[in-house]
Each structure stands twice: as C-alpha cells, then as structure tokens.
Amino acid sequence: MRGLRGRDYISVADFNSNELWRVLELSRDFKLRAYSGERVIPVLQGRTLMLIFQKPSTRTRVSFEVAMKQLGGFTVTANWTELQLGRGETIADTARTLSRYVDGIAARVYSHRDLVELAEYAPIPVVNALSDLEHPVQALADFFTIWEKKGRIAGVKVAFLGDGADNVAHSLILAAASLGARISIATPKGYDPSPKIMKIAEERARSTGATVEVVRDVEEAVRGADVVYTDVWVSMGQEAEAEKKIRELSPYRVTREVISMAKPDAIFMHCLPAKRGYEVVDEVIDGAASVVWDQAENRLHTQKALLALLL
Numbered sequence: 001m002r003g004l005r006g007r008d009y010i011s012v013a014d015f016n017s018n019e020l021w022r023v024l025e026l027s028r029d030f031k032l033r034a035y036s037g038e039r040v041i042p043v044l045q046g047r048t049l050m051l052i053f054q055k056p057s058t059r060t061r062v063s064f065e066v067a068m069k070q071l072g073g074f075t076v077t078a079n080w081t082e083l084q085l086g087r088g089e090t091i092a093d094t095a096r097t098l099s100r101y102v103d104g105i106a107a108r109v110y111s112h113r114d115l116v117e118l119a120e121y122a123p124i125p126v127v128n129a130l131s132d133l134e135h136p137v138q139a140l141a142d143f144f145t146i147w148e149k150k151g152r153i154a155g156v157k158v159a160f161l162g163d164g165a166d167n168v169a170h171s172l173i174l175a176a177a178s179l180g181a182r183i184s185i186a187t188p189k190g191y192d193p194s195p196k197i198m199k200i201a202e203e204r205a206r207s208t209g210a211t212v213e214v215v216r217d218v219e220e221a222v223r224g225a226d227v228v229y230t231d232v233w234v235s236m237g238q239e240a241e242a243e244k245k246i247r248e249l250s251p252y253r254v255t256r257e258v259i260s261m262a263k264p265d266a267i268f269m270h271c272l273p274a275k276r277g278y279e280v281v282d283e284v285i286d287g288a289a290s291v292v293w294d295q296a297e298n299r300l301h302t303q304k305a306l307l308a309l310l311l
Contacts, residue, residue: 026305042072139171154180186221
C-alpha cells in the first residue's frame with residue numbers, strides 16, 4: 001500500500017487518475033471481502049484517526065468511525081468547540097499537538113482555508129471530510145457507485161442539477177475530469193463552479209478524454225445522461241440566503257419528468273441528506289432509478305480504502 005502513505009487528501013486534485021483508481025479498486029476489494037464475511041481486515045491495527053467536526057454529521061462521522069474499527073484501528077472524535085480551537089488556540093498549534101497523539105486527522109469544517117492550514121502544520125495525513133469548497137471523500141463513493149452500477153467510468157455522462165458552486169459539485173467535476181467521465185452542470189447564472197476548479201478540471205480532461213460543461217438548460221444537461229445527480233440547495237451556514245436560493249434553483253428540481261429525459265437505464269444519485277420536495281421529489285429518490293442508499297453505503301468502503309492507503 002505504499003505510494004499514497006502519508007499523503008493529505010484535501011482535494012480530489014491531490015490524487016492523479018491512477019491514484020484515484022487505486023482507491024476505487026481497493027474499495028471494491030474491501031466491499032467484496034466484507035460481503036463474504038470478512039468484516040474486519042486489521043491493516044491499521046493500533047492506528048488512531050482524529051475526527052474533528054465543526055459541522056454536524058451523520059454519514060461522514062459514522063462511516064469514518066466504522067471504517068477505522070473494521071481496519072483494526074480506532075477513532076477519537078470531537079467537535080470544534082470541545083477542543084481548545086473553540087477557545088482561540090491557533091489551528092497551527094492544534095495541528096502540531098494532535099500530530100503527537102494520532103496517526104491521521106479527518107476534519108469537517110466551514111472554511112476550506114482552515115483545512116489547508118491544518119494540513120500545512122500537521123506532519124500526519126489530513127483528510128477533508130467536507131469543507132465549503134469540496135467534499136472529496138463523497139466523490140470517491142460517488143464514482144465507485146457509478147463504476148459499480150455502470151461497469152465503467154470513462155465516457156459515462158453525469159448530469160448535476162442545482163448549485164454549480166456547491167462543494168459536492170466541485171469534487172464531482174474534478175473526479176469526472178480525472179477519471180474520463182463526461183459531466184454537465186446545469187445551474188442558473190450566479191451559481192457557476194469556481195473558475196479555479198474548472199481550470200484544474202479542464203487541464204485534466206485534456207489527458208483523460210473527459211468533458212466538462214456548464215449549461216443553463218436542464219434538458220440539455222440531462223439528455224443522454226447515465227447519471228442524474230443533485231444536492232441540497234441550502235447547506236449548513238447558508239440559512240440566511242435560503243429563500244433566494246430556493247427561488248432561483250427551483251427550475252432545477254429533479255422530478256420524474258427530468259429523469260425521463262435521461263437514458264432509460266439512468267440512475268439517480270444524491271449525497272444526502274435530502275430536502276425532499278425541494279431539490280428532488282419523493283417519487284424519484286424512492287423510485288427504481290435511485291441508488292442513493294448504495295451510494296451512502298459506499299462511503300464506508302471507499303473511506304476504508306482511503307484510510308488504509310494513507311495511514
């Protein structure tokens with residue numbers, strides 16, 4: 001498992017195409033072994049992962065804790081205010097201290113800058129468990145699920161509907177570009193992805209054959225799609241702008257009519273939690289095309305692979 005050991009995973013762009021595939025292939029191996037009854041694979045015996053949560057979490061917290069347990073290691077979990085960070089200790093000092101106690105850190109934060117600073121001062125691996133810019137561990141589970149359901153990633157068309165500047169959208173764009181998929185982001189003006197993210201994606205796409213586009217029309221994005229994906233419109237910390245975002249993003253709601261515009265065997269994906277009736281209706285998320293529960297489960301398998309390779 002050498003090669004990725006000791007590395008940070010702050011952005012999908014931290015790994016090249018081969019490295020991302022290495023994580024996905026090990027994820028498949030771990031999942032197959034788990035389903036054959038081999039639930040504990042103690043490759044991280046005695047290792048400790050520190051989990052820091054500035055934002056609430058269900059899937060991220062539970063999947064990381066279970067992943068470490070099934071790898072033979074264990075976790076120490078705290079929210080931001082339980083640490084001296086909540087009383088003004090610098091991120092740099094916290095990073096230096098924790099690095100003397102644990103083997104890796106996964107942090108779920110509001111500001112991506114805080115995560116970058118944490119990684120800068122921690123000599124141990126730091127994993128982005130969600131920031132305002134990216135959600136790279138989610139992207140691993142997403143593309144593992146696509147590979148699992150479609151048998152390939154190269155050439156698969158992913159249509160993302162909603163906020164193109166969303167952290168999940170950013171990581172999907174980078175992963176698609178790195179793995180040779182086609183991604184079409186349908187979003188209104190004012191919600192375009194970060195130019196920095198797009199620049200990195202376009203550079204990667206030139207070598208992988210991927211395509212990345214931003215469009216305004218839902219049908220244009222969804223036509224010929226293998227995957228239709230959406231995320232919540234109002235993330236934690238954006239409550240003040242909720243009414244405006246809901247109004248402007250409502251034309252991008254995923255309905256049965258939207259799904260019918262995609263390929264007949266298209267799948268529906270959502271990173272969860274879902275705000276039912278807003279970005280997606282019940283009959284889609286609970287419908288035959290939905291793979292959201294497999295997608296959620298795959299957070300466990302891909303994070304096991306990631307941690308095994310980094311730690």
